[in-house]
Amino acid sequence: MDKSPNNAEKLVIVGAGELAEIAYEYFTYDSKYEVVAFTAEKDYINRDKLYELPVVPFEEVQQIYPANEYKAFVAIPYTNFNRLRTRLYYETKNKGYEFVSYVSSKAFVWKNVTVGENCFIFENNVLQHHVHVGNNVILWSGNHIGHRSVIKDHCFISSHAVIAGNCEIGESCFIGINSTINDEIKIGKDCFISSGALIIKNTEEGKIYKGSPAKASPVDVYKYFNIDRERVFNKNH
Incomplete structure (x- = not known):
């Protein structure tokens, strides 16, 4: 699939754990999307980069990667009985991001x-x-x-x-x-x-x-x- 700069859709992954890494691999090699960054709540960031891509504070993500230019995927497993993924889903939505799905x-x-x-x-x-x-x-x-x-x-x-x-x-x-x-x-x-x-x-x-x-x-x-x-x-x- 064509992922040249003029065709690839830019994607920010919300999360920086194991599922975020899996999502990066799958989106990179089996989708039309190009992952450009990861984002996590600042209190939980323990590294600056993942797969050589920046890990930015979730509290500031819309200033760095505007919602009108980038799409989002929340890569959180069933932590706290799905509550964490659900909360970040709505918070990301409230920032104005359009979500993508992976099949x-x-x-x-x-x-x-x-x-x-x-x-x-x-x-x-x-x-x-x-x-x-x-x-x-x-x-x-x-x-x-x-x-x-x-x-x-x-x-x-x-x-x-x-x-x-x-x-x-x-x-x-x-x-x-x-x-x-x-x-x-x-x-x-x-x-x-x-x-x-x-x-x-x-x-x-x-x-x-x-x-x-x-x-x-x-x-x-x-x-x-x-x-x-x-x-x-x-x-x-």
Whole structure:
């Protein structure tokens, strides 16, 4: 693909950790975008450069890389149960940036699938007929997303999960490695589905599910991860 200076779209990656490094590699070698810088909150910057590119304070990024000239991708994993990625997503949006999404050239994504902004879809994912993926969603490698299933905003799907047809994954969920969600299941928002769990019925909001078939743990997500149930992010933009 043509990444000459006149054609490449310039991209700033929000984050400077492992996922940011992965995002740099994938955007550089498998997209039309040219990564020009990384940005992180100043209290968390521990190096000046990454991949020979500048790491600049997030608090100042729009002065250095104006939003009308550069696009953004927030490369944060499921830290603090997706809350950190969600906060930085809205803060970046409020700075005026347009987001990009990455879909691996080695993923199978059917032609009527819709994918929102600031999504990262790794290799070997299968997204079938009329799947909808919301905003700020990460699908690690090798997942199966069945026909007409919906993944709502701010979710993290780890690896080799099977989500059957006509399912709905609520906002800000974590779906663990090798978990299975049967047909027409609704997963409540803020659910943690443990590795290897088998979900055979709808789940309650904010619960941790494990086992086969899966059952809810007595301690919920909010207590286990020490997060607020109703965290309000500034969504003005």
